Amino acid sequence: MPDSIPTLTPIEVDPAAAWRGRRRRQDHGSKREAVIRTAARAFDERGYHNTSLDDVAAALGVTKPTIYYYVANKEQLLFECFLAGLEPIRDALRRAEQMQGTGRDRLREVVRDYAVAIASEYGWCMVRAEHQDLGPDLSAQVRTLKSEIDRGIRGLLQAGMADGSIAVTDTKLAAFAIAGALNWIAHWYRAGRTLSSAEVAEAFVQFLEHGLAPRSA
Amino acid sequence: MPDSIPTLTPIEVDPAAAWRGRRRRQDHGSKREAVIRTAARAFDERGYHNTSLDDVAAALGVTKPTIYYYVANKEQLLFECFLAGLEPIRDALRRAEQMQGTGRDRLREVVRDYAVAIASEYGWCMVRAEHQDLGPDLSAQVRTLKSEIDRGIRGLLQAGMADGSIAVTDTKLAAFAIAGALNWIAHWYRAGRTLSSAEVAEAFVQFLEHGLAPRSA
DNA sequence: GTAGAATCTTACTCAGCAGTATGATTAGGC
DNA sequence: GCCTAATCATACTGCTGAGTAAGATTCTAC
Numbered sequence: 334m335p336d337s338i339p340t341l342t343p344i345e346v347d348p349a350a351a352w353r354g355r356r357r358r359q360d361h362g363s364k365r366e367a368v369i370r371t372a373a374r375a376f377d378e379r380g381y382h383n384t385s386l387d388d389v390a391a392a393l394g395v396t397k398p399t400i401y402y403y404v405a406n407k408e409q410l411l412f413e414c415f416l417a418g419l420e421p422i423r424d425a426l427r428r429a430e431q432m433q434g435t436g437r438d439r440l441r442e443v444v445r446d447y448a449v450a451i452a453s454e455y456g457w458c459m460v461r462a463e464h465q466d467l468g469p470d471l472s473a474q475v476r477t478l479k480s481e482i483d484r485g486i487r488g489l490l491q492a493g494m495a496d497g498s499i500a501v502t503d504t505k506l507a508a509f510a511i512a513g514a515l516n517w518i519a520h521w522y523r524a525g526r527t528l529s530s531a532e533v534a535e536a537f538v539q540f541l542e543h544g545l546a547p548r549s550a
Numbered sequence: 551m552p553d554s555i556p557t558l559t560p561i562e563v564d565p566a567a568a569w570r571g572r573r574r575r576q577d578h579g580s581k582r583e584a585v586i587r588t589a590a591r592a593f594d595e596r597g598y599h600n601t602s603l604d605d606v607a608a609a610l611g612v613t614k615p616t617i618y619y620y621v622a623n624k625e626q627l628l629f630e631c632f633l634a635g636l637e638p639i640r641d642a643l644r645r646a647e648q649m650q651g652t653g654r655d656r657l658r659e660v661v662r663d664y665a666v667a668i669a670s671e672y673g674w675c676m677v678r679a680e681h682q683d684l685g686p687d688l689s690a691q692v693r694t695l696k697s698e699i700d701r702g703i704r705g706l707l708q709a710g711m712a713d714g715s716i717a718v719t720d721t722k723l724a725a726f727a728i729a730g731a732l733n734w735i736a737h738w739y740r741a742g743r744t745l746s747s748a749e750v751a752e753a754f755v756q757f758l759e760h761g762l763a764p765r766s767a
Numbered sequence: 768g769t770a771g772a773a774t775c776t777t778a779c780t781c782a783g784c785a786g787t788a789t790g791a792t793t794a795g796g797c
Numbered sequence: 798g799c800c801t802a803a804t805c806a807t808a809c810t811g812c813t814g815a816g817t818a819a820g821a822t823t824c825t826a827c
Contacts, residue, residue, distance in 0.1 A: 361803085380682040382599035385784055398787080399805055407785065437762060461680070465597040493762065500764035506745075506753040507762070513734020514727040521726055536723040544761030545654060545710065545724070547717035578773090602814055615817080616775055624815070 348374075352394060365403040367393065370454070373414045377457035381411060381466055411462060412471045418458030419478045421450040426485035436493025437542070443489065444541060445534045447515050452530035456519035483508055511541055569611060582620040584610065587671070590631045594674035598628060598683055628679060629688045635675030636695045638667040643702035653710025654759070660706065661758060662751045664732050669747035673736035700725055728758055 348367035351360060371392050375384045386407055390397045404410045425446035429439045451459065464472040486508040493499025501507040514537065522533060565584035568577060588609050592601045603624060607614045621627045642663035646656045668676065681689040703725040710716025718724040731754065739750065 378682075380680045383682055386786090387784075396806055397785085398807090401786075402804065440762070461678075463597045463678070465595075465600055490762075497764065499762045500760075501762060502756050503753050506750065507757050509734060509738055510731040510754060510757050513732070513737070514730040516734060517726060517730025520730075533723065536720050537727060539719050540724050540727050540761070542761050542763050543717075544757070544759050545657070545707075545716045545718060546759050547714065603816090604814075613776055614815085615777090618816075619774065 348393060361403075368400060368403045369410065369413045369417060372410050373417065373455055373458055376411070376414065376462065377454065381462060386410075408467055408471065411458075411466055412475070414455065414458035415462060415467075415475045416478075418450075418455040418460075418462075419475070419482070421453070421455075422447055422459065422482055423478065423485075425450065426482060429485070429489060435496050435498035436489050436491070437498035440486070440489040440493060440499070441538055441542070443486070444511070444515065444538050445531075448518060448534035448537050449530045451515055451518045452522045452524070452533060454524075456522070460516045460519040483512065486511060514541065565610065578620075585617060585620045586627065586630045586634060589627050590634065590672055590675055593628070593631065593679065594671065598679060603627075625684055625688065628675075628683055629692070631672065631675035632679060632684075632692045633695075635667075635672035635677075635679075636692070636699070638670070638672075639664055639676065639699055640695065640702075642667065643699060646702070646706060652713050652715035653706050653708070654715035657703070657706040657710060657716070658755055658759070660703070661728065661732065661755050662748075665735060665751035665754050666747045668732055668735045669739045669741070669750060671741075673739070677733045677736040700729065703728060731758065 348371045351364045351367035368389070372384075372389050375389050375392060378384075379388070386397050386400050389410075390400050393399075400410070404413065425443050428446070429443045432439045432442065450456070464475055467475065487504050490499055490501065490504040490507055494501070494504065518533065518537075522528075522530070524530070565588045568581045568584035585606070589601075589606050592606050592609060595601075596605070603614050603617050606627075607617050610616075617627070621630065642660050645663070646660045649656045649659065667673070681692055684692065704721050707716055707718065707721040707724055711718070711721065735750065735754075739745075739747070741747070
Protein backbone atom coordinates (compact mmCIF):
# COMPACT_ATOMS: atom_id res chain seq x y z
CA MET A 334 0.00 0.00 0.00
CA PRO A 335 1.84 3.05 -1.25
CA ASP A 336 -0.55 5.52 0.30
CA SER A 337 -1.19 4.46 3.85
CA ILE A 338 -3.71 7.14 4.67
CA PRO A 339 -6.65 5.17 6.01
CA THR A 340 -9.28 4.90 3.33
CA LEU A 341 -12.39 5.85 5.19
CA THR A 342 -15.28 4.56 3.21
CA PRO A 343 -17.87 7.29 2.93
CA ILE A 344 -21.18 6.80 4.65
CA GLU A 345 -23.15 6.86 1.46
CA VAL A 346 -21.77 3.43 0.70
CA ASP A 347 -24.63 0.99 0.48
CA PRO A 348 -23.47 -2.47 1.45
CA ALA A 349 -26.45 -4.08 -0.15
CA ALA A 350 -25.01 -2.93 -3.46
CA ALA A 351 -22.58 -5.82 -3.19
CA TRP A 352 -25.52 -8.04 -4.06
CA ARG A 353 -27.52 -5.93 -6.42
CA GLY A 354 -26.58 -6.12 -10.06
CA ARG A 355 -24.19 -8.95 -9.59
CA ARG A 356 -24.82 -12.57 -10.02
CA ARG A 357 -23.76 -15.28 -7.69
CA ARG A 358 -20.30 -16.64 -7.35
CA GLN A 359 -18.70 -13.27 -7.35
CA ASP A 360 -16.90 -11.13 -4.86
CA HIS A 361 -17.00 -13.36 -1.87
CA GLY A 362 -14.68 -10.91 -0.16
CA SER A 363 -16.65 -7.77 -0.75
CA LYS A 364 -19.89 -9.49 0.18
CA ARG A 365 -18.40 -10.64 3.44
CA GLU A 366 -17.28 -7.11 4.10
CA ALA A 367 -20.76 -5.87 3.32
CA VAL A 368 -22.19 -8.25 5.89
CA ILE A 369 -19.82 -6.94 8.53
CA ARG A 370 -20.41 -3.32 7.67
CA THR A 371 -24.15 -3.71 7.71
CA ALA A 372 -23.99 -5.52 11.02
CA ALA A 373 -21.86 -2.72 12.46
CA ARG A 374 -24.40 -0.12 11.42
CA ALA A 375 -27.29 -2.11 12.82
CA PHE A 376 -25.48 -2.77 16.08
CA ASP A 377 -24.71 0.91 16.33
CA GLU A 378 -28.30 1.95 15.84
CA ARG A 379 -30.16 -0.66 17.80
CA GLY A 380 -27.50 -2.26 19.98
CA TYR A 381 -25.96 -5.69 19.58
CA HIS A 382 -28.60 -7.61 21.49
CA ASN A 383 -31.51 -5.75 20.02
CA THR A 384 -30.37 -6.67 16.54
CA SER A 385 -31.29 -10.09 15.25
CA LEU A 386 -29.45 -11.66 12.38
CA ASP A 387 -32.73 -11.56 10.53
CA ASP A 388 -32.53 -7.78 10.81
CA VAL A 389 -29.05 -7.73 9.36
CA ALA A 390 -30.10 -10.08 6.61
CA ALA A 391 -33.14 -7.96 5.81
CA ALA A 392 -30.99 -4.84 5.57
CA LEU A 393 -28.92 -6.63 2.98
CA GLY A 394 -31.90 -8.02 1.13
CA VAL A 395 -30.96 -11.61 1.94
CA THR A 396 -31.97 -14.26 4.44
CA LYS A 397 -30.32 -15.38 7.60
CA PRO A 398 -28.56 -18.50 6.34
CA THR A 399 -26.71 -16.28 3.90
CA ILE A 400 -25.14 -14.51 6.87
CA TYR A 401 -24.00 -17.85 8.18
CA TYR A 402 -22.46 -18.57 4.85
CA TYR A 403 -20.11 -15.65 5.29
CA VAL A 404 -19.53 -15.74 9.01
CA ALA A 405 -19.53 -18.51 11.59
CA ASN A 406 -21.95 -17.04 14.09
CA LYS A 407 -23.17 -13.84 15.65
CA GLU A 408 -20.28 -13.70 18.07
CA GLN A 409 -17.72 -13.76 15.31
CA LEU A 410 -19.65 -11.11 13.47
CA LEU A 411 -19.23 -8.86 16.47
CA PHE A 412 -15.58 -9.78 16.67
CA GLU A 413 -15.06 -8.72 13.06
CA CYS A 414 -16.67 -5.40 13.90
CA PHE A 415 -14.21 -4.96 16.72
CA LEU A 416 -11.32 -5.64 14.39
CA ALA A 417 -12.63 -3.27 11.75
CA GLY A 418 -12.85 -0.56 14.37
CA LEU A 419 -9.48 -1.18 15.97
CA GLU A 420 -7.38 -1.61 12.87
CA PRO A 421 -7.35 2.00 11.63
CA ILE A 422 -6.21 3.15 15.05
CA ARG A 423 -3.43 0.62 15.18
CA ASP A 424 -2.45 1.82 11.72
CA ALA A 425 -2.25 5.38 12.98
CA LEU A 426 0.03 4.33 15.81
CA ARG A 427 2.26 2.36 13.47
CA ARG A 428 2.63 5.38 11.25
CA ALA A 429 3.52 7.49 14.25
CA GLU A 430 6.38 5.18 15.06
CA GLN A 431 7.87 5.78 11.64
CA MET A 432 7.62 9.53 12.00
CA GLN A 433 10.25 12.09 12.79
CA GLY A 434 9.67 14.85 15.29
CA THR A 435 9.05 15.31 18.97
CA GLY A 436 6.73 13.11 20.96
CA ARG A 437 4.13 15.82 20.88
CA ASP A 438 4.33 16.16 17.12
CA ARG A 439 3.84 12.47 16.64
CA LEU A 440 1.06 12.25 19.20
CA ARG A 441 -0.70 15.09 17.43
CA GLU A 442 -0.92 13.05 14.26
CA VAL A 443 -2.23 10.06 16.15
CA VAL A 444 -4.91 12.15 17.80
CA ARG A 445 -5.97 13.44 14.43
CA ASP A 446 -6.23 10.01 12.83
CA TYR A 447 -7.78 8.51 15.93
CA ALA A 448 -10.53 11.10 15.98
CA VAL A 449 -11.35 10.56 12.34
CA ALA A 450 -11.40 6.80 12.80
CA ILE A 451 -13.72 6.97 15.79
CA ALA A 452 -16.06 9.26 13.89
CA SER A 453 -16.37 6.63 11.19
CA GLU A 454 -19.14 4.08 11.16
CA TYR A 455 -16.95 1.55 12.90
CA GLY A 456 -16.42 3.83 15.86
CA TRP A 457 -19.17 2.12 17.76
CA CYS A 458 -17.35 -1.19 17.64
CA MET A 459 -14.23 0.19 19.20
CA VAL A 460 -16.04 2.03 21.94
CA ARG A 461 -19.49 0.86 22.81
CA ALA A 462 -19.39 -2.83 21.99
CA GLU A 463 -19.00 -4.96 25.08
CA HIS A 464 -16.30 -7.60 25.45
CA GLN A 465 -18.71 -9.56 27.60
CA ASP A 466 -20.61 -10.45 24.47
CA LEU A 467 -17.57 -12.30 23.20
CA GLY A 468 -16.34 -15.61 24.48
CA PRO A 469 -13.17 -15.74 26.59
CA ASP A 470 -10.79 -16.28 23.69
CA LEU A 471 -12.09 -13.61 21.34
CA SER A 472 -12.56 -11.25 24.24
CA ALA A 473 -8.94 -11.73 25.18
CA GLN A 474 -7.83 -10.96 21.65
CA VAL A 475 -9.76 -7.72 21.65
CA ARG A 476 -8.34 -6.79 25.00
CA THR A 477 -4.85 -7.42 23.71
CA LEU A 478 -5.38 -5.14 20.74
CA LYS A 479 -6.86 -2.42 22.92
CA SER A 480 -4.07 -2.52 25.42
CA GLU A 481 -1.62 -2.37 22.56
CA ILE A 482 -3.23 0.90 21.54
CA ASP A 483 -3.02 2.11 25.10
CA ARG A 484 0.66 1.24 25.28
CA GLY A 485 1.24 3.09 22.02
CA ILE A 486 -0.26 6.30 23.33
CA ARG A 487 1.56 5.95 26.60
CA GLY A 488 4.82 5.45 24.72
CA LEU A 489 4.35 8.65 22.77
CA LEU A 490 3.62 10.50 25.99
CA GLN A 491 6.81 9.16 27.53
CA ALA A 492 8.78 10.10 24.46
CA GLY A 493 7.36 13.60 24.71
CA MET A 494 8.27 13.78 28.38
CA ALA A 495 11.80 12.74 27.53
CA ASP A 496 12.31 15.33 24.78
CA GLY A 497 10.54 18.06 26.73
CA SER A 498 7.66 18.57 24.35
CA ILE A 499 5.10 17.16 26.77
CA ALA A 500 4.59 17.66 30.50
CA VAL A 501 2.01 15.65 32.38
CA THR A 502 1.98 14.37 35.94
CA ASP A 503 1.04 10.79 35.10
CA THR A 504 1.41 9.32 31.60
CA LYS A 505 -0.90 6.43 32.38
CA LEU A 506 -3.78 8.63 33.45
CA ALA A 507 -3.08 11.10 30.67
CA ALA A 508 -3.33 8.28 28.15
CA PHE A 509 -6.68 7.27 29.58
CA ALA A 510 -7.91 10.84 29.47
CA ILE A 511 -6.89 11.28 25.86
CA ALA A 512 -8.36 7.95 24.79
CA GLY A 513 -11.55 8.72 26.68
CA ALA A 514 -12.02 12.11 25.09
CA LEU A 515 -11.46 10.59 21.66
CA ASN A 516 -13.52 7.46 22.16
CA TRP A 517 -16.44 9.51 23.37
CA ILE A 518 -16.73 11.00 19.93
CA ALA A 519 -18.47 7.79 18.94
CA HIS A 520 -21.25 8.65 21.35
CA TRP A 521 -22.20 12.00 19.99
CA TYR A 522 -20.79 12.46 16.50
CA ARG A 523 -23.12 11.85 13.60
CA ALA A 524 -21.84 12.23 10.09
CA GLY A 525 -23.40 14.88 7.95
CA ARG A 526 -24.01 17.35 10.72
CA THR A 527 -22.37 20.72 10.96
CA LEU A 528 -18.85 19.52 11.61
CA SER A 529 -16.73 17.21 9.55
CA SER A 530 -14.67 14.63 11.36
CA ALA A 531 -11.51 16.48 10.32
CA GLU A 532 -12.74 19.65 12.01
CA VAL A 533 -13.54 17.75 15.16
CA ALA A 534 -10.11 16.19 15.05
CA GLU A 535 -8.46 19.58 14.76
CA ALA A 536 -10.37 21.01 17.70
CA PHE A 537 -9.44 18.03 19.82
CA VAL A 538 -5.78 18.44 18.97
CA GLN A 539 -5.95 22.02 20.17
CA PHE A 540 -7.80 21.20 23.35
CA LEU A 541 -5.69 18.24 24.36
CA GLU A 542 -2.48 20.15 23.84
CA HIS A 543 -3.37 23.26 25.79
CA GLY A 544 -6.31 22.39 28.03
CA LEU A 545 -8.62 24.93 29.51
CA ALA A 546 -6.21 27.49 30.85
CA PRO A 547 -5.42 30.52 28.73
CA ARG A 548 -1.83 30.41 27.56
CA SER A 549 0.27 32.51 29.85
CA ALA A 550 1.30 35.54 27.86
CA MET B 551 -29.63 17.93 53.42
CA PRO B 552 -27.13 19.93 55.43
CA ASP B 553 -24.07 18.24 54.01
CA SER B 554 -24.53 17.90 50.31
CA ILE B 555 -21.28 16.10 49.60
CA PRO B 556 -22.41 13.05 47.67
CA THR B 557 -22.44 10.10 50.02
CA LEU B 558 -20.64 7.49 48.00
CA THR B 559 -21.54 4.19 49.50
CA PRO B 560 -18.39 2.11 49.86
CA ILE B 561 -18.07 -0.97 47.73
CA GLU B 562 -17.98 -3.32 50.69
CA VAL B 563 -21.67 -2.66 51.13
CA ASP B 564 -23.51 -5.93 50.69
CA PRO B 565 -26.99 -5.28 49.34
CA ALA B 566 -28.14 -8.74 50.35
CA ALA B 567 -27.75 -7.57 53.94
CA ALA B 568 -31.02 -5.72 53.49
CA TRP B 569 -32.67 -9.11 53.70
CA ARG B 570 -30.52 -11.01 56.14
CA GLY B 571 -31.33 -10.61 59.78
CA ARG B 572 -34.51 -8.71 59.15
CA ARG B 573 -37.96 -10.04 58.99
CA ARG B 574 -40.51 -9.23 56.38
CA ARG B 575 -42.54 -6.09 56.20
CA GLN B 576 -39.59 -3.91 56.91
CA ASP B 577 -37.52 -1.46 54.95
CA HIS B 578 -39.31 -1.56 51.67
CA GLY B 579 -37.21 1.41 50.62
CA SER B 580 -33.82 0.02 51.45
CA LYS B 581 -34.70 -3.33 49.93
CA ARG B 582 -35.71 -1.66 46.73
CA GLU B 583 -32.44 0.21 46.73
CA ALA B 584 -30.61 -3.05 47.29
CA VAL B 585 -32.31 -4.52 44.24
CA ILE B 586 -31.19 -1.61 42.12
CA ARG B 587 -27.66 -1.60 43.43
CA THR B 588 -27.27 -5.32 42.92
CA ALA B 589 -28.64 -5.04 39.42
CA ALA B 590 -26.21 -2.24 38.65
CA ARG B 591 -23.27 -4.35 39.76
CA ALA B 592 -24.44 -7.34 37.79
CA PHE B 593 -25.06 -5.26 34.68
CA ASP B 594 -21.61 -3.77 35.05
CA GLU B 595 -19.91 -7.13 35.28
CA ARG B 596 -21.84 -9.16 32.75
CA GLY B 597 -23.67 -6.58 30.69
CA TYR B 598 -27.35 -5.80 30.74
CA HIS B 599 -28.45 -8.45 28.29
CA ASN B 600 -26.22 -11.13 29.68
CA THR B 601 -27.74 -10.68 33.10
CA SER B 602 -31.03 -12.42 33.78
CA LEU B 603 -33.29 -11.34 36.56
CA ASP B 604 -32.73 -14.76 38.03
CA ASP B 605 -29.08 -13.80 38.32
CA VAL B 606 -29.94 -10.61 40.16
CA ALA B 607 -32.33 -12.47 42.39
CA ALA B 608 -29.74 -15.13 43.16
CA ALA B 609 -27.20 -12.47 44.09
CA LEU B 610 -29.70 -11.18 46.61
CA GLY B 611 -30.65 -14.60 47.88
CA VAL B 612 -34.22 -14.27 46.64
CA THR B 613 -36.27 -15.43 43.68
CA LYS B 614 -37.27 -13.60 40.56
CA PRO B 615 -40.84 -12.62 41.47
CA THR B 616 -39.41 -10.76 44.44
CA ILE B 617 -37.64 -8.48 42.02
CA TYR B 618 -40.96 -7.81 40.35
CA TYR B 619 -42.39 -6.92 43.68
CA TYR B 620 -40.01 -4.01 43.96
CA VAL B 621 -39.75 -2.94 40.36
CA ALA B 622 -42.11 -3.11 37.42
CA ASN B 623 -39.87 -4.83 34.92
CA LYS B 624 -36.32 -5.16 33.72
CA GLU B 625 -36.48 -1.99 31.70
CA GLN B 626 -37.42 0.10 34.69
CA LEU B 627 -34.66 -1.53 36.67
CA LEU B 628 -32.20 -0.28 34.10
CA PHE B 629 -33.83 3.13 34.19
CA GLU B 630 -33.34 3.33 37.95
CA CYS B 631 -29.68 2.52 37.43
CA PHE B 632 -29.42 5.39 34.99
CA LEU B 633 -30.95 7.75 37.51
CA ALA B 634 -28.69 6.55 40.30
CA GLY B 635 -25.69 7.20 38.09
CA LEU B 636 -26.80 10.58 36.81
CA GLU B 637 -28.00 12.12 40.04
CA PRO B 638 -24.64 12.65 41.76
CA ILE B 639 -23.34 14.44 38.69
CA ARG B 640 -26.33 16.70 38.53
CA ASP B 641 -25.77 17.40 42.20
CA ALA B 642 -22.21 18.44 41.48
CA LEU B 643 -23.37 20.87 38.82
CA ARG B 644 -26.00 22.35 41.08
CA ARG B 645 -23.38 22.94 43.75
CA ALA B 646 -21.15 24.63 41.20
CA GLU B 647 -23.89 27.08 40.39
CA GLN B 648 -23.99 28.18 44.01
CA MET B 649 -20.25 28.67 44.13
CA GLN B 650 -18.21 31.81 44.04
CA GLY B 651 -15.13 32.12 41.89
CA THR B 652 -14.13 32.10 38.27
CA GLY B 653 -15.58 29.71 35.75
CA ARG B 654 -12.42 27.69 35.88
CA ASP B 655 -12.56 27.41 39.66
CA ARG B 656 -16.12 26.18 39.55
CA LEU B 657 -15.47 23.80 36.69
CA ARG B 658 -12.56 22.35 38.62
CA GLU B 659 -14.86 21.33 41.44
CA VAL B 660 -17.30 19.77 39.02
CA VAL B 661 -14.54 17.78 37.37
CA ARG B 662 -13.45 16.50 40.75
CA ASP B 663 -16.92 15.40 41.84
CA TYR B 664 -17.72 14.05 38.40
CA ALA B 665 -14.64 11.86 38.38
CA VAL B 666 -15.41 10.46 41.81
CA ALA B 667 -19.01 9.77 40.81
CA ILE B 668 -18.03 7.96 37.64
CA ALA B 669 -15.54 5.84 39.56
CA SER B 670 -18.36 4.67 41.83
CA GLU B 671 -20.30 1.50 41.20
CA TYR B 672 -23.00 3.41 39.36
CA GLY B 673 -20.53 4.76 36.86
CA TRP B 674 -21.40 2.03 34.42
CA CYS B 675 -25.01 3.14 34.27
CA MET B 676 -24.13 6.65 33.28
CA VAL B 677 -21.65 5.61 30.64
CA ARG B 678 -21.98 2.17 29.22
CA ALA B 679 -25.67 1.46 29.51
CA GLU B 680 -27.48 1.88 26.22
CA HIS B 681 -30.54 4.05 25.77
CA GLN B 682 -31.70 1.63 23.12
CA ASP B 683 -32.53 -0.81 25.86
CA LEU B 684 -35.10 1.63 27.18
CA GLY B 685 -38.41 2.38 25.58
CA PRO B 686 -38.95 5.74 23.86
CA ASP B 687 -40.31 7.54 26.91
CA LEU B 688 -37.73 6.45 29.45
CA SER B 689 -34.99 6.84 26.88
CA ALA B 690 -36.08 10.42 26.30
CA GLN B 691 -35.98 11.14 30.02
CA VAL B 692 -32.43 9.87 30.26
CA ARG B 693 -31.42 11.90 27.27
CA THR B 694 -32.89 14.99 28.84
CA LEU B 695 -30.91 14.50 32.01
CA LYS B 696 -27.73 13.87 30.09
CA SER B 697 -28.10 16.92 27.93
CA GLU B 698 -28.77 18.92 31.05
CA ILE B 699 -25.39 17.83 32.33
CA ASP B 700 -23.84 18.76 29.02
CA ARG B 701 -25.40 22.20 29.14
CA GLY B 702 -24.10 22.66 32.66
CA ILE B 703 -20.52 21.98 31.66
CA ARG B 704 -20.86 24.15 28.61
CA GLY B 705 -22.23 26.94 30.75
CA LEU B 706 -19.24 26.81 33.06
CA LEU B 707 -16.92 26.91 30.08
CA GLN B 708 -18.68 29.97 28.73
CA ALA B 709 -18.51 31.64 32.12
CA GLY B 710 -14.81 30.95 32.19
CA MET B 711 -14.38 32.37 28.72
CA ALA B 712 -16.20 35.50 29.81
CA ASP B 713 -14.12 36.09 32.92
CA GLY B 714 -10.87 35.16 31.19
CA SER B 715 -10.06 32.11 33.27
CA ILE B 716 -10.64 29.69 30.39
CA ALA B 717 -9.63 29.80 26.74
CA VAL B 718 -10.86 27.17 24.31
CA THR B 719 -11.69 27.40 20.63
CA ASP B 720 -15.08 25.71 20.86
CA THR B 721 -16.98 25.31 24.12
CA LYS B 722 -19.24 22.64 22.69
CA LEU B 723 -16.40 20.39 21.62
CA ALA B 724 -14.45 21.14 24.79
CA ALA B 725 -17.44 20.04 26.84
CA PHE B 726 -17.58 16.79 24.90
CA ALA B 727 -13.87 16.23 25.36
CA ILE B 728 -14.06 16.80 29.11
CA ALA B 729 -17.13 14.61 29.53
CA GLY B 730 -15.53 11.92 27.42
CA ALA B 731 -12.32 11.85 29.38
CA LEU B 732 -14.28 11.65 32.61
CA ASN B 733 -16.85 9.13 31.45
CA TRP B 734 -14.15 6.84 30.21
CA ILE B 735 -13.03 6.35 33.78
CA ALA B 736 -15.92 3.93 34.12
CA HIS B 737 -14.25 1.72 31.54
CA TRP B 738 -10.95 1.22 33.24
CA TYR B 739 -11.21 2.18 36.90
CA ARG B 740 -11.64 -0.61 39.41
CA ALA B 741 -11.93 0.25 43.05
CA GLY B 742 -9.29 -1.08 45.36
CA ARG B 743 -6.43 -0.84 42.92
CA THR B 744 -3.45 1.42 43.32
CA LEU B 745 -5.27 4.71 42.90
CA SER B 746 -8.18 6.07 44.86
CA SER B 747 -10.91 7.85 42.95
CA ALA B 748 -9.85 11.11 44.60
CA GLU B 749 -6.32 10.73 43.24
CA VAL B 750 -7.65 10.04 39.78
CA ALA B 751 -9.88 13.09 40.06
CA GLU B 752 -6.93 15.27 41.00
CA ALA B 753 -4.83 14.06 38.09
CA PHE B 754 -7.69 14.73 35.69
CA VAL B 755 -8.11 18.24 36.99
CA GLN B 756 -4.47 18.90 36.29
CA PHE B 757 -4.52 17.39 32.84
CA LEU B 758 -7.71 19.04 31.69
CA GLU B 759 -6.55 22.44 32.83
CA HIS B 760 -3.13 22.42 31.24
CA GLY B 761 -3.14 19.72 28.60
CA LEU B 762 -0.04 18.12 27.22
CA ALA B 763 2.11 21.12 26.51
CA PRO B 764 4.67 22.17 29.09
CA ARG B 765 3.69 25.48 30.65
CA SER B 766 5.56 28.23 28.94
CA ALA B 767 8.09 29.50 31.44
C1' DG C 768 -56.20 -14.14 68.17
C1' DT C 769 -57.78 -13.01 63.87
C1' DA C 770 -58.53 -10.22 59.34
C1' DG C 771 -56.28 -8.35 55.81
C1' DA C 772 -52.41 -6.45 53.73
C1' DA C 773 -47.58 -7.06 52.63
C1' DT C 774 -44.03 -10.12 51.21
C1' DC C 775 -42.18 -13.91 48.86
C1' DT C 776 -42.09 -18.73 46.39
C1' DT C 777 -43.17 -22.59 43.29
C1' DA C 778 -44.28 -23.62 38.92
C1' DC C 779 -45.61 -22.35 35.09
C1' DT C 780 -46.41 -19.69 29.92
C1' DC C 781 -44.80 -17.78 25.85
C1' DA C 782 -42.10 -15.20 22.45
C1' DG C 783 -37.93 -14.21 20.26
C1' DC C 784 -34.05 -15.62 18.18
C1' DA C 785 -29.61 -18.23 17.34
C1' DG C 786 -28.46 -21.84 14.79
C1' DT C 787 -29.36 -25.91 11.34
C1' DA C 788 -31.06 -29.52 8.05
C1' DT C 789 -32.25 -29.89 3.59
C1' DG C 790 -32.62 -28.79 -0.74
C1' DA C 791 -32.94 -25.40 -4.76
C1' DT C 792 -30.37 -22.55 -8.01
C1' DT C 793 -26.53 -20.81 -10.54
C1' DA C 794 -21.88 -20.27 -12.34
C1' DG C 795 -17.93 -21.86 -14.55
C1' DG C 796 -14.64 -25.76 -16.14
C1' DC C 797 -14.42 -29.23 -19.42
C1' DG D 798 -24.36 -29.45 -22.60
C1' DC D 799 -23.09 -31.73 -18.21
C1' DC D 800 -20.74 -31.99 -13.49
C1' DT D 801 -19.32 -29.99 -9.35
C1' DA D 802 -18.75 -26.54 -6.13
C1' DA D 803 -20.39 -22.22 -4.62
C1' DT D 804 -24.28 -19.61 -3.17
C1' DC D 805 -28.66 -18.88 -1.17
C1' DA D 806 -33.74 -19.92 0.51
C1' DT D 807 -37.50 -22.53 2.99
C1' DA D 808 -38.71 -24.38 6.96
C1' DC D 809 -37.65 -26.04 10.77
C1' DT D 810 -35.49 -27.03 16.24
C1' DG D 811 -34.44 -25.81 20.79
C1' DC D 812 -33.20 -22.92 24.41
C1' DT D 813 -33.10 -18.95 27.17
C1' DG D 814 -35.22 -15.72 29.80
C1' DA D 815 -38.96 -12.16 30.64
C1' DG D 816 -43.06 -12.03 32.74
C1' DT D 817 -47.21 -14.16 35.48
C1' DA D 818 -50.76 -16.97 38.03
C1' DA D 819 -51.77 -18.81 42.20
C1' DG D 820 -50.89 -19.62 46.53
C1' DA D 821 -48.03 -19.89 50.97
C1' DT D 822 -46.27 -17.30 54.79
C1' DT D 823 -45.69 -13.52 57.97
C1' DC D 824 -46.49 -9.15 59.94
C1' DT D 825 -49.46 -5.44 62.05
C1' DA D 826 -53.61 -3.41 63.66
C1' DC D 827 -57.50 -3.85 66.22
